[in-house]
Amino acid sequence: MDPSSSPSQPPAVAAPAVSASPSSSPPLTPEERREFNNLRQQNQILKAENAMLQRKLEEERSDRLQWQHDGNHHTTEARICCESIEKMDKSAQVLALYAELHRLREKCDVYADAVEESCGYFFEMKRLYAEVEPHLRSGAPHAASGP
Secondary structure, eight states: OOGGGOTTSOHHHHHHHHHHOGGGSOOOOHHHHHHHHHHHHHHHHHHHHHHHHHHHHHHHHHHHHHHHHHHHHHHHHHHHHHHHHHHHOTTOHHHHHHHHHHHHHHHHHHHHHHHHHHHHHHHHHHHHHHHHHHHHHHTOOOOSSOO
16 A cells, blocks of 8 residues: 555655655656646645734634623623713714624624634645645546555
């Protein structure tokens, strides 16, 4: 059984094994080399974007946790303020702004969850790419059965 195609092997181990011994596979054609380099560049871009999004997600989480921690007191205070403003002026712009802020915070929560989910998809795609890469390099159609 080829260890680079084993689904139980982590991709971090499988990928270096393929690139560490280029003599074990046939040389790439110029078109395959361009495609491979393009995929490598896209992978680097995705890694950089992923790192940036992870940092932003962590910042948003810490802000959200702080906001939720303070939220009970602030929510009650904000509700009381909104009610008193509404009694004075139902069409006050600050009420619309507060409603928009609240809506955007909920939307940010949804986006944060989506980013976290997409991160999982990214690592799954990375694992699948590590499994498919030897077949792409060899130019052979991928076969589901073993040798």
